[in-house]
Amino acid sequence: xxxxxxxxxxxxxxxxxxxxxxxxxxxxxxxxxxxxxxxxxxxxxxxxxxxxxxxxxxxxxxxxxxxxxxxxxxxxxxxxxxxxxxxxxxxxxxxxxxxxxxxxxxxxxxxxxxxxxxxxxxxxxxxxxxxxxxxxxxxxxxxxxxxxxxxxxxxxxxxxxxxxxxxxxxxxxxxxxxxxxxxxxxxxxxxxxxxxxxxxxxxxxxxxxxxxxxxxxxxxxxxxx
Numbered sequence: 641x642x643x644x645x646x647x648x649x650x651x652x653x654x655x656x657x658x659x660x661x662x663x664x665x666x667x668x669x670x671x672x673x674x675x676x677x678x679x680x681x682x683x684x685x686x687x688x689x690x691x692x693x694x695x696x697x698x699x700x701x702x703x704x705x706x707x708x709x710x711x712x713x714x715x716x717x718x719x720x721x722x723x724x725x726x727x728x729x730x731x732x733x734x735x736x737x738x739x740x741x742x743x744x745x746x747x748x749x750x751x752x753x754x755x756x757x758x759x760x761x762x763x764x765x766x767x768x769x770x771x772x773x774x775x776x777x778x779x780x781x782x783x784x785x786x787x788x789x790x791x792x793x794x795x796x797x798x799x800x801x802x803x804x805x806x807x808x809x810x811x812x813x814x815x816x817x818x819x820x821x822x823x824x825x826x827x828x829x830x831x832x833x834x835x836x837x838x839x840x841x842x843x844x845x846x847x848x849x850x851x852x853x854x855x856x857x858x859x860x861x862x863x864x865x
Contacts, residue, residue, distance in 0.1 A: 641709050643716050647685060651716075654680045654689040654817075655702040661742075661821050666697050668825045670746040677722040680817035681732050681739045686710045688732055692719030723782055730788025731813060735795070740817030742824045745809040748831035752776075753804040759831055762843035766834075767851040768858035769826045771799030779806040787811075799855065802827040 643651055661678045665671045674697070679690035689705050706717030710733045712725040722728075728741045744750075752759055752774075759774040761767055766774070777794040780786035791811050794803045801823040802812045810827050814820035837843040846854075 641686070641713075641715055643687070643707060647682065647687075650682060651687075651689065651707060652702065654682060655705040655707075658689045658691070658705050658817055659700050659702045661817055662691060662697055662700050664821050665742075665744060665824070668828070670744040670824055670828055671697070672745070676744040677724050677728070677742070678817055678821060679722075679725075679728045679741045682707075683739070687715060688728060690725055690728060691722050692717065693722050695719060724787070726783070726785050727788035727791065727811070730785045731791055731811075734788070734792045735813065737815065738813045738820075740814045740820035742812045742814075742817070742820040743809065744824050744828070746824070746828040746831075748835055749774075749802075749804060749828050750809040751835070752831050753806055753809050756806045758804065759827070759834055760843065761846050761851055762834060762837065763830055764846070764854055765826070766830050767846055767854035768862070769823065769830075770802060771855040771859075772851055773798075774800050774802050774804060774827055774830070777803040777805040777811075779808070 658678050658680050665676050674694050677691040679688050681688050686709055689707055692704055692706050706719055706721050707715045708721050709715055710729045712729040724743050731741050756776055758776050761773045775794050775798050777790040780790050791803050802810055804810050812820045812823035
């Protein structure tokens with residue numbers, strides 16, 4: 641598979657967008673060193689743009705982003721793709737509604753993943769953004785599609801745009817890469833807040849009917865349309 645001239649402009653725009661979104665991960669202190677990654681689907685094509693493996697964040701640019709197919713094979717770029725490319729690719733193949741995938745090792749969300757415990761829906765923000773608890777996905781080793789399989793299996797049973805992969809960390813999805821980054825920022829924020837609440841006592845859960853109403857309002861009414 642090659643990048644044809646009819647999508648060259650789209651690819652360049654996505655390279656710039658994905659590079660810029662990685663700066664949001666450092667801005668919100670969701671990653672350290674070279675860990676973490678953002679990817680974006682190329683609309684209408686079996687391609688994605690993703691961060692290269694092991695390249696420092698301050699060296700990332702549109703030109704360092706790589707293009708792969710949806711089986712993780714390099715199509716265009718001067719670097720090897722992220723070590724999580726197979727997981728991203730599996731998500732895109734399995735969930736056509738997803739346009740962006742993000743992985744971080746943000747401290748509080750990853751701490752919940754280390755415990756193998758979902759973040760309970762005890763805040764209106766969690767109901768708004770995730771539609772219920774933030775679920776735990778199964779443990780899987782890096783290197784093949786196992787992580788992607790766990791992400792998809794978990795998210796298909798939930799309204800959440802985030803999954804905490806056990807002993808690993810959060811993965812988030814969105815209809816765009818920017819939406820997936822937002823979910824990564826939000827999941828770290830609520831992971832921290834619920835952790836702090838637990839230091840004071842047991843947080844109070846929301847009623848399911850209230851969760852449903854909050855989620856519907858946030859997804860369909862909140863903001864500018």
